[in-house]
Amino acid sequence: MSPHDVQEAVRQTYQAYLTRHGLKSTVQREIIIKRFVKSRGHLSADELYAALREEHPSIGLATIYRTLKILTEAGIAREQRFNDGFTRYEFNGPDDRHHDHLVCTACGRVEEFENREIERLQEEVANIHGFAINDHKLELYGLCPDCARSGRNVG
Amino acid sequence: MSPHDVQEAVRQTYQAYLTRHGLKSTVQREIIIKRFVKSRGHLSADELYAALREEHPSIGLATIYRTLKILTEAGIAREQRFNDGFTRYEFNGPDDRHHDHLVCTACGRVEEFENREIERLQEEVANIHGFAINDHKLELYGLCPDCARSGRNVG
């Protein structure tokens, strides 16, 4: 899927969600969403706020939180809480599948990975315990190649 | 290891930590630790505070936080952040090995499990990405057998 197709698919999902819930489209939401989709990283509300502040200083932090909540409910974003205290929002594109995370404890870099075999074993564990799983979280913390090489160990 | 032996081992680790860091033993700390070790669950500071309030209403929440921090640094407790917003402290006994968690999204029950094969695959993933892992977190969220049976789905 091309970046343009992704933008378009997101727009459709978003519009459908608004209509279905009697909500309205606004310029602030458009700006926030475009920026969020563009930076496909793992942003916190505050980071997104900072990223927009220069070009759009009038957009408030509260609006960012409210918009991210809408995106999460519409399935366009996913909330992630790593061990650094605040919530990050990850872009959940139309063709994205579930994945887990490698988190660098020195520079904060986050990499995604997918491993079917681990997921299968998780199912197995859940079955043994009689749990009906509907979500999971797997995070590996350590030093990324760059930080390991340069001997860094703090953020 | 019998419960008594566990208490004794914890006491030794704790005392050694205090001595090594020039800290002092106090009655409040004794009370908090005893209660914490007894309830081997996954307690938040506030839950521990509530549990002690009846018998020891004068112990402040700040002291609980401070004591849990000491226990964590001494290796007797481990901080766990699930998806419910606050930090839980898990007892890390002298003979406990690493384990992961099954969390019921309805009643909050937490079960522990251990799976060597999953851990091996995690190492493999980390190697492929060039990360040097020193910690990880795996949580499976869903309904525990009781809640699944009774059709509950909220906490």
Add this chain to the structure above:
DNA sequence: TTCGGTGCAAACTTTTTGCAGAGTA
């Protein structure tokens, strides 16, 4: 014209910290 949205500031929640008095070694 009607509601929902926005920015701001205040409120909230969980955790930390400053302080003056109390307790331990």
Add this chain to the structure above:
DNA sequence: TACTCTGCAAAAAGTTTGCACCGAA
């Protein structure tokens, strides 16, 4: 006696909410 510890209340830090005005449909 010399520090550390305690409880309290205030402060932090991240997130949510109330309100009066603004703007989309």
